[in-house]
Amino acid sequence: DTEVTQTPKHLVMGMTNKKSLKCEQHMGHRAMYWYKQKAKKPPELMFVYSYEKLSINESVPSRFSPECPNSSLLNLHLHALQPEDSALYLCASSPTSGNTIYFGEGSWLTVV
Amino acid sequence: QKEVEQDPGPLSVPEGAIVSLNCTYSNSAFQYFMWYRQYSRKGPELLMYTYSSGNKEDGRFTAQVDKSSKYISLFIRDSQPSDSATYLCAMIIQGAQKLVFGQGTRLTINP
Numbered sequence: 603d604t605e606v607t608q609t610p611k612h613l614v615m616g617m618t619n620k621k622s623l624k625c626e627q628h629m630g631h632r633a634m635y636w637y638k639q640k641a642k643k644p645p646e647l648m649f650v651y652s653y654e655k656l657s658i659n660e661s662v663p664s665r666f667s668p669e670c671p672n673s674s675l676l677n678l679h680l681h682a683l684q685p686e687d688s689a690l691y692l693c694a695s696s697p698t699s700g701n702t703i704y705f706g707e708g709s710w711l712t713v714v
Numbered sequence: 715q716k717e718v719e720q721d722p723g724p725l726s727v728p729e730g731a732i733v734s735l736n737c738t739y740s741n742s743a744f745q746y747f748m749w750y751r752q753y754s755r756k757g758p759e760l761l762m763y764t765y766s767s768g769n770k771e772d773g774r775f776t777a778q779v780d781k782s783s784k785y786i787s788l789f790i791r792d793s794q795p796s797d798s799a800t801y802l803c804a805m806i807i808q809g810a811q812k813l814v815f816g817q818g819t820r821l822t823i824n825p
Contacts, residue, residue: 608757643817643818644804644815644817644818645815647813650811650812652811657811658811658812690755690757692757692758699810700746700807700808701808702746702748702760702763703748703760703804703806703813704760705750705757705759705760707757708756708757710755
């Protein structure tokens with residue numbers, strides 16, 4: 603079983619809603635990631651947090667806002683999304699950067 | 715040209731067969747090599763990882779890295795229908811923060 607836990611597993615939201623995706627890991631990892639995955643494509647990197655500081659933002663639109671409250675938690679705040687943002691959002695962690703990366707089960711997001 | 719090339723398949727084999735999945739890459743700086751298994755509508759599960767060159771075996775799975783040829787492989791012995799999934803190769807430079815994926819190979823094991 604994965605040790606990266608994501609909630610909720612499924613989320614349907616309207617284009618004017620504000621919602622959040624949550625991620626938790628208890629492996630003592632110091633790097634955490636958000637990825638987005640569309641059907642039949644590999645995951646695409648969105649954000650990287652290293653030691654609780656944002657270190658990479660892959661030119662993600664501002665309607666996605668990440669937050670790392672502590673070393674075990676990672677949130678992704680969603681606001682004014684578009685239907686094309688519907689996808690599987692994956693949280694991941696690794697001991698440090700440039701190491702093996704472990705993914706959670708993902709949150710399926712549908713924007714209507 | 716993509717940094718990591720992986721044949722997307724689909725690949726269909728009978729139960730019990732040996733499956734060989736492969737990726738080639740162009741960046742010689744990659745040091746960690748990973749194979750993920752992804753079932754439909756689930757997150758990728760880390761199956762095997764190798765640091766630098768060599769072989770690694772875990773049960774029915776063997777991962778090989780040939781850095782001189784920039785080629786990695788995953789072998790599945792005695793394949794089972796439960797092995798049916800998409801297999802993603804991925805690699806990263808030590809200290810870097812961006813994992814580079816192949817396109818994924820969709821594998822079906824037929825009973």
